[in-house]
Amino acid sequence: MSxxxxxxxxxxxxxxxxxxxxxxxxxxSQEQHAGHLPMGTDTLLVETAVDRALEILDRETSAPxxxxxxxxxxxxxxxxxxxxxxxxxxxxxxxxxxxxLDSLVTSGYRRVMVVNGHGGNDEIMRLAVxxxxxxxxxxxxxxxxxxxxxxDGAGGEEAGRPEVTPGHAGWFETSLMxxxxxxxxxxPVPARTPVEPPPLFDNPPHPGLTVERHGEWQRVxxxxxxxxxxxxxxxxxxxxxxxxxxARAIRAFDTASRSPR
Numbered sequence: 001m002s003x004x005x006x007x008x009x010x011x012x013x014x015x016x017x018x019x020x021x022x023x024x025x026x027x028x029s030q031e032q033h034a035g036h037l038p039m040g041t042d043t044l045l046v047e048t049a050v051d052r053a054l055e056i057l058d059r060e061t062s063a064p065x066x067x068x069x070x071x072x073x074x075x076x077x078x079x080x081x082x083x084x085x086x087x088x089x090x091x092x093x094x095x096x097x098x099x100x101l102d103s104l105v106t107s108g109y110r111r112v113m114v115v116n117g118h119g120g121n122d123e124i125m126r127l128a129v130x131x132x133x134x135x136x137x138x139x140x141x142x143x144x145x146x147x148x149x150x151x152d153g154a155g156g157e158e159a160g161r162p163e164v165t166p167g168h169a170g171w172f173e174t175s176l177m178x179x180x181x182x183x184x185x186x187x188p189v190p191a192r193t194p195v196e197p198p199p200l201f202d203n204p205p206h207p208g209l210t211v212e213r214h215g216e217w218q219r220v221x222x223x224x225x226x227x228x229x230x231x232x233x234x235x236x237x238x239x240x241x242x243x244x245x246x247a248r249a250i251r252a253f254d255t256a257s258r259s260p261r
Contacts, residue, residue: 046117
């Protein structure tokens with residue numbers, strides 16, 4: 001098998017794997033996901049996407065050598081503290097990622113990929129890997145698992161619903177959770193009362209603008225869209241599509257960053 005878990009390796013095996021392998025770091029969050037999803041939704045889903053992607057790769061010939069780290073379960077979630085969250089500041093999350101990357105390089109790795117499951121982590125994660133590569137001899141990649149495919153593999157626009165993907169505690173995440181962790185979804189999922197005007201963080205008044213208005217998350221009740229139509233079948237297809245997109249991204253990173261043997 002070409003994939004390993006860091007927690008199950010000895011230090012000598014970690015050192016050997018670092019010579020040619022990719023260290024893969026999933027990151028998630030602990031935060032409110034409305035009344036029907038658990039706090040750890042983002043962590044659970046990124047772990048599922050990563051593990052399925054690695055299963056896909058392991059069925060291929062000459063699969064990339066990947067060492068999977070335990071998921072970092074905390075992220076940058078101050079916008080969810082109105083309900084409940086365990087949140088790291090942007091500076092702290094950046095420092096934690098820097099320490100993780102520094103530890104991996106010191107342990108012998110020269111290729112690292114960070115895979116994110118929470119929107120609030122995305123900009124911090126990307127800045128962290130850019131800054132780290134400026135000072136260390138390492139090739140680092142970063143992505144959020146839902147961004148690596150346009151969703152066509154999930155059955156087209158009707159199945160993928162790009163207008164509510166990824167959202168937060170909405171149709172997309174709830175469908176994925178119904179497929180991956182159905183016992184953790186509180187059902188029946190209630191319909192979301194329409195909110196007017198729509199929140200500016202999800203509906204900026206002009207393309208290219210990022211807009212945040214105080215109190216918006218409380219006003220919309222903690223979710224971005226109606227999750228009551230979520231279902232496990234579509235969630236399974238969406239999850240498979242994202243896992244295949246992530247598998248392709250890992251393969252491409254491996255090919256582009258592999259040093260000559």
